[in-house]
Amino acid sequence: MILDPKIPPGPLPDKWEAHRKALKALDPSVAQRCRVLVVGTGLAGASAAATLAERGFQVEALCFQDSARRAHSIAAQGGINAAKNYPKDGDSIERLFQDTIKGGDFRSREANVYRLAEISNAIIDQCAAQGVPFAREYDGHLANRSFGGVKVRRTFYARGQTGQQLLLGAYQAMMRQVKAGRVRVHPRTEMLDLVVADGETRGIVVRDLVTGEIHALSGDAVVLATGGYSTVYHLSTNAKGCNVTAAYRAYRRGAHFANPCFTQIHPTCIPLAGRYQSKLTLMSESLRNDGRIWVPKQKGDTRPPSQIPEAERDYYLERRYPSYGNLAPRDIASRAAKAVCDEGRGVGPGGQGVYLDFADAVRKLGRKTIQERYGNLFDMYREITDEDAYAAPMRIYPAPHYAMGGLWVDYNLMGTIPGLFVIGEANFSDHGANRLGASALMQGLADGYFIAPLTVADYLSGRKPQRGDAAHPAFAAARREVEERTRRLLAVRGKRTVDAFHRDLGKLMWDDCGMSRSAAGLTRALAEIPRIRDAFWKDVTVLGGGEELNQALERAGRVADFLEFAELICRDALHREESCGGHFRVEHQTADGEAKRDDARFCYVAAWQFAGDGQPPVLHREPLAFDAIPLSERSYK
Amino acid sequence: MRLTLRVWRQKSAKEPGRFETYEAKDISPDLSFLELLDVVNDGLQQRGLDPIAFDHDCREGICGSCAMMINGEAHGPQPAVAACQLYLRHFKDGETLTIEPWRARAFPIIRDLIVDRSAFDRIIQAGGYVSVDTGSAPEANSVPVPKPDAEEAMDAAACIGCGACVAACPNASAMLFVAAKVSHLAKLPQGQAERKPRVLNMVEQMDREGFGNCTNHYECMAACPKSIHVKFIAQLNRDYLKACRRR
């Protein structure tokens, strides 16, 4: 089936404005009888919940953390993009649009990306008005910096805590609506299923993580803002609780999943140190503005970095990409690091690392300047590794970071089940096969503040409010299924911990479906995943009961879903016989090892439809057309 | 290295709690404190015992989830880090560590090291925001903010809401938390219109939640993983008095 994204007609720059005007608004007196369930309180969810409530809707907002303010968005460091062109360096909506399309390697929808660029400026206005303490110039105006993969300064930031400050702004806006009585927040509550009846979204099934009670919530629309799934790799830069459960359960209920194999591996993270490591810490990409990346020219060179003379170092990014050098986009920088390590030229324990060297920058700018720019990052690096990055280069290595793939949505951000909206990292969105730095925060807030509130209202106009009615038998049926699954997880009483299985899955995914992928590796993974899954259901240990706070049970449910979802990622990666952005198939590369797209065969969004357990999912295609920017080979050389 | 852990175990708010002792042997000093708890939990589960429940998420000191007293100190002995950023190399081989939840009337225990911090959310709800509906904001650069004010606002806004300030205070006062939010918004032009009702409402809610009074011990600043400065408490007091006088 060919999927229809319902892109409005008209010239690209006019589409959103015309469409926005045509969307039907709801009178607040009608809106207040409609209940919208917003799952997730990250940037996307909190901004949507606040805005929907401002427009009069009754909102129920959920998160699994103990407070809405702790959603994973809080951890974003670097910044948020907007086309304000304050530095007057030639930026524009047009240019942000072009950079995003090219950065995404021509696998995103032109109309959506254009809208994103258009909305970007209003986001900054909104956040500044909320009191987000953005960095300022001495004249009191907003400061900008440049960020991975682009040459203009369009990134707004609040020290190294941009995500935190933007999220607090959205959270506060939402709490204002809690006070107004229009939002109810349910922290420590996890969505475990979607309720669909008569082909429409009717509600969700949740578990209260404190009491263990499982119950259903009905709503006139459901907005999923549940974030990304990079933790399928076990170790990633994401928070420990990040998971795919909400999105995957919606997929099983009929929502199509788009481009699951488009995952982003971030080039600058602290390398893995030991078996019990639980997390890979991101070192902000901004470090690449001043640090130089290198490895020894010779294989197996174990000399300390200071004893390796200049002539025996390979500054491989500068060598291979003279135009962008150390600022090459993430997918390219990550792959290049893997390549030199695979050649045996990696540094540090296990040879899984490359140097990020600040010696030249310190010499040129002085230690004080470097300290001002990156002091907190150097401190963090020392705390974790016990090494001083002023004295010797940092060691970094790529790590799973972001999911470009997600639930398929149309131009209105509605999925394939009517009444199910998906926003933020959870949808497949606007980043194609690779996301540019500082664009996820922009997209989450564009979706949440400016798009979903309008399209949800349009969907609800002219419909009869359900008024919290959960009487349809579909609710009881879904709840029973969740209860049954919980009971099964607790009944295994095996010998291996949930984490042990997660680690096995993560390693397999990293090896066979990570930075580079091959038909042989993916086929192997597709055979191995069901084996790990079977072992999980035979031998996992989840102690305690279901009617209490039980963190092992929470994790078990998430890992069980990953053990199914991982297969979908590998299947998608196997079917896409081309390399694009973060998806690198070794069979498809140019003579000098660059990703080779196949536009004739794969210029489409792959949306997968669940067909039942043990059945291969059905592939639907949404063809992509590039009218404004002609298809071309990405070049950062 | 080897560590002995005395950990507070409590099945629920209703049941009494007690300390249990666990040995952690052959552990790498490069582990973080929460990874140590992961290792101990792995061992407990292998032996069929309930793992220790503790809040955590980002594991990089920004979400404010992790919260525990380590040897009587909130987030442990290292200054300016959360428990998730505390590495075992700061402890001595063979040391015994006592691990407890935050203790405060306003933070009731849920299980083991997990407490209910929703009082903080209710304080924000009482007024910790700027009232501006989506889409009604002026152009961002039309309201310049002097750089020093923006920097100071950011110093206060860096609070991660973990509750260490309350746990460290002999009176279980939430003044540093409230002061951080009040000062963040008071330093910015956007926060002026609601400055008075904000401080009154937030302080009133803080009192209603059962937090204690500030008697200038300043343990809060020492325990704060973000080193939020007590000067913001002075700012809060000034704003509060001014708002009261004009009421």
Ligand SMILES: Cc1cc2nc3c(=O)[nH]c(=O)nc-3n(C[C@H](O)[C@H](O)[C@H](O)COP(=O)(O)OP(=O)(O)OC[C@H]3O[C@@H](n4cnc5c(N)ncnc54)[C@H](O)[C@@H]3O)c2cc1C
């Ligand atoms: C370390 C790091 C740094 C980053 N830095 C940047 C940056 O500088 N700039 C940038 O643009 N992007 C950055 N990103 C990416 C960006 O932070 C994320 O893509 C973005 O914040 C995701 O926001 P979200 O609202 O979609 O989801 P999240 O913030 O992940 O929120 C998900 C929400 O869903 C809830 N949830 C999930 N599952 C369930 C369930 N089953 N039931 C109930 N609730 C559920 C969670 O509780 C949470 O509230 C960074 C990412 C990382 C990991």
Ligand code: FES
């Ligand atoms: S786990 Fe997030 S601050 Fe410690």
